[in-house]
Amino acid sequence: MPPARPRVLYVTDLAYPARGRRYCDEDIFLTSRLRDDFDLALCHPRDAAALMTAFDAVVVRNSGPVLEYQDAYDDFRRRALAEGTRVYNPLTGKADMAGKQYLLDLTAAGHPVIPTVDSADDLHLLPEADRYVVKPKIGADSIGLRIVPADGVREPAGGDVLIQPCVDFAYEVSFYFVDDDFQYALYAPHTDRRWQLERYEPTDGDLEFARRFVEWNDLGHGIQRVDACRAPGGELLLVELEDLNPYLSLDALDETGRDAFVAAMKASLHRFLATEA
Structure with a gap:
């Protein structure tokens, strides 16, 4: 048999x-x-x-x-x-699988992420911005996400949300990994069409950026998607690390x-x- x-x-x-x-x-x-x-x-x-x-x-x-x-x-x-x-994926993931706390932890540790705080008292730690992104600590698929003006950011800034400066990025790009192996990258060249994706050829620096977060998560097995944006200064900043059920496009x-x-x-x-x- x-x-x-x-x-x-x-x-x-x-x-x-x-x-x-x-x-x-x-x-x-x-x-x-x-x-x-x-x-x-x-x-x-x-x-x-x-x-x-x-x-x-x-x-x-x-x-x-x-x-x-x-x-x-x-x-x-x-x-x-x-x-x-x-x-x-194994249930040991430290990123989106466990909520959005990791964005605070990575910010505090000095990693290249969109700067994130969870208290109005810490707004001074963020770069000054005309607008801010406010989103639930436990959320997904942009549920509950709001963009608020600077003079209104304190009102919704309770402990159950995250606050980030609204980055005027050039485009968003995602890096897809199976286990620790890079598979492909896709990007949205049009900022108003997030899911009209095209193949992206990453540089060595891009891959080094993405791998640092996969290594930080230390899953061992599974599929991960590293979502980033190209900031005005040309650097990549982490938007999220999806380690629970990343859509693969x-x-x-x-x-x-x-x-x-x-x-x-x-x-x-x-x-x-x-x-x-």
Whole structure:
């Protein structure tokens, strides 16, 4: 008999209405290819905790903002950690997986991030700006994000939000990694069309910038997206480090690029299952 193939529970919300993106198309494509190597079933994030014990690993992909199902996610996370369930990405992520506190920590440590504080008393630590971005500490997909004028920033500046200067950036660029290996980069050359992405050829300096955050997170296995903006001075600043369920924009790649990503993800999952076992 041939050896049993690993059983993978693939967590996705195929009906999530993402702005400018179709999560379902990406996951339909990925699962169609992963089935070559794994016995695979799809489920909604609300069902993951109840189903996961029947599988060798749980792959969390385009499952939408956790805020939409916070209780179910908390239960899934608690049970997975207690039972030693293999979850990909691993639940040890220090970035968006754990909220936005990391932006404060990275700012305090002097990393190249958009300067961030969480108190009106600390506004003096930020560069002066005409406008500020105010967003929830626990948030995703721009939910609750506001841009406020300088004379109104103190009003919403409670301890449950983050405050950043509104950076007049040239463009946003994202770097995609599987494990510690860089895969591709995409950017939005038009600032008013965030999800009209094109292939971006990073410089050595760009990759050094992105890798420092992947190394800081120290996941070991999994998929991460480093989102950055090109600041007026030409430097890159971190916008966010997505380590829970980053959308991959695979539709912006050609067939060769998509094939390469699938091969990298398959190899990563096989390594993950072998190592964690």
